[in-house]
Amino acid sequence: MTFRLTFAAIAAVAFAASAQAEGTYDTGASDDEILIGITAPLSGPASSYGIACAAHAAYFEMINEKGGVNDRKLKLLCEDDGFSPPRAIEQTRKLVESDGVLFMYNSLGTSTNTAVAPYLTSMEVPQLLLNSGASKWNDPAQNPWQTSSIPHYLTEAQIFAQHIMETMPDAKVALLQQADDYGKDYLEGLKLGFGDKFDQYVTVHETFELSDPTVDSQMLTIANSKADIVVLAALAKHAAQGIRKLGEIEGYAPQIYLGWSSTGIDTVLKPAGLEHAKGIISTAVIKHPEDPAWAGDPGVAGYVAFMNEYFPDGVQANISNVFAYATNEVLIDLLERAGDNLTRENIRDLAQTIDVQPSMYIDGVKFTTSPDDLDPIKTFQMIQFDGEKWVQIGEPITAD
Known part of the structure; x- marks a missing residue:
């Protein structure tokens, strides 16, 4: 009887060890x-x-x-x-x-x-x-x-506002906002970044639906406002349309801030026209493989x-x-x-x-x-398109 109990115990331990090894x-x-x-x-x-x-x-x-x-x-x-x-x-x-x-x-x-x-x-x-x-x-x-x-788009928009206040403190800003959660985060981020000066900076606010065929009318409204800066909170198709339309409007050359998710050269900037995209400012957290800096x-x-x-x-x-x-x-x-x-x-x-x-x-x-903060990235590097590639400008900025 004693031998059988000992054998059973050994078998149970071996089974448990096997189960643990298997995961x-x-x-x-x-x-x-x-x-x-x-x-x-x-x-x-x-x-x-x-x-x-x-x-x-x-x-x-x-x-x-x-x-x-x-x-x-x-x-x-x-x-x-x-x-x-x-x-x-x-x-x-x-x-x-x-x-x-x-x-x-x-x-x-x-x-x-x-x-x-x-x-x-x-x-x-x-x-x-x-x-x-x-x-x-x-x-x-x-x-x-x-x-x-x-x-996060909200964090990037906050960085945009901080950068605008540092580099163009007297600028008037126009926002083109996709009418969904993506665009709303840029609006809220600008509000956070500008704080009680939001209405002083953002003087034009145009929206569009993802299903809209173009954003030409919104770009014309923005151009008529003569805003110094245009923030494009738009995904690839409409971002490219907005950049192209702004570039085609004679006598109007605002500084464009473009959401990082639409910074693809082949997918956005080339369709927009590289000549229209030159000078655009955005942010990066990744190393662009074609940037000589890397x-x-x-x-x-x-x-x-x-x-x-x-x-x-x-x-x-x-x-x-x-x-x-x-x-x-x-x-x-x-x-x-x-x-x-x-x-x-x-x-x-x-x-x-x-x-x-x-x-x-x-x-x-x-x-x-961390369990109480799931926004994975707080620090962004400002970048600018030189007509061929994105290059870094200034030092990384951390959202306030």
């Missing part, structure tokens, strides 16, 4: 694989940003060739949401309920992420490092399963080597590709810290305790989160 998993994770879902606009009005799927897939290929993360391979499932909230809900449900992903990752768009947030929260599935800079994601009480991966930088060298080998068809200067690369470094750090505890709750908790310096982030800019 603690939720749906989408195993000893060999981590299944990750993403929706992106592979079609529709924001399709120029859909390149992120290919960039992520290429990065995961590189990681898998090196052995994966903690000996587990990463598998990415990307679905087209067409930048449509109903479609995003449909595709997200498929990825969670049919495909069984562990978490949703870096899905693009404020409206689409807002649409799927209640569902993912109810399912207790992390909406990890989502590709939206809306300030709403810095609200753990309302959005406990959501974390963002990119600079010649010889190890982070840029690593990015270029990755693109050459794993994503040769991708445009190295495309901001979406650079951000995908940097965000994947944050993800890998998180998954490495997760170890064998690949539950959705642990992934959520780890996303709220990040302290990383991605190799493609400008020196002095970090990615940090």
Whole structure:
């Protein structure tokens, strides 16, 4: 009897040790694989940003060739949401309920992420490092399963206001605002930055819908106001239209401030006309690979080597590709810290305790989160377009 009890105890200990070695998993994770879902606009009005799927897939290929993360391979499932909230809900449900992903990752768009947030929260599935800079994601009480991966628009607008007051204190400002959460964050950020001087600075405020074919009429109204500065809170298509229209209006040459998410040279500035884009000011947190200032930088060298080998068809200067690369470094750090505890709750908790310096982030800019502050980036570098490339101007600015 004594021998049998001892043998049973030994067997129980061995079983427990084996279970621990195999890890603690939720749906989408195993000893060999981590299944990750993403929706992106592979079609529709924001399709120029859909390149992120290919960039992520290429990065995961590189990681898998090196052995994966903690000996587990990463598998990415990307679905087209067409930048449509109903479609995003449909595709997200498929990825969670049919495909069984562990978490949703870096899905693009404020409206689409807002649409799927209640569902993912109810399912207790992390909406990890989502590709939206809306300030709403810095609200753990309302959005406990959501974390963002990119600079918040409200914080950037605050930086714009600080920079304007420092460099053009007597300027009159016109704001072109996309009529959604994206545009509202720029309005609120300018209010924060200018404070009680907001009405003194912002004298014209024009809005547009994402479905509007052009913003020509809004640009004409702004031009008639003779505002010294135009802040364009617009995504790629309408940002390009606004820049082009302002450039075509004879006798009017305001200083343009452009949201960072629309600074793509190939996707925005070339369609707008490089001659019209020269002199535009924006912000950056990432190193632009074609900027001579980063010649010889190890982070840029690593990015270029990755693109050459794993994503040769991708445009190295495309901001979406650079951000995908940097965000994947944050993800890998998180998954490495997760170890064998690949539950959705642990992934959520780890996303709220990040302290990383991605190799493609400008020196002095970090990615940090804490349980009570999920705005990952507070410091921005001002940049200006010289007609060919973006170059840094001044020192990095931290939002007050």
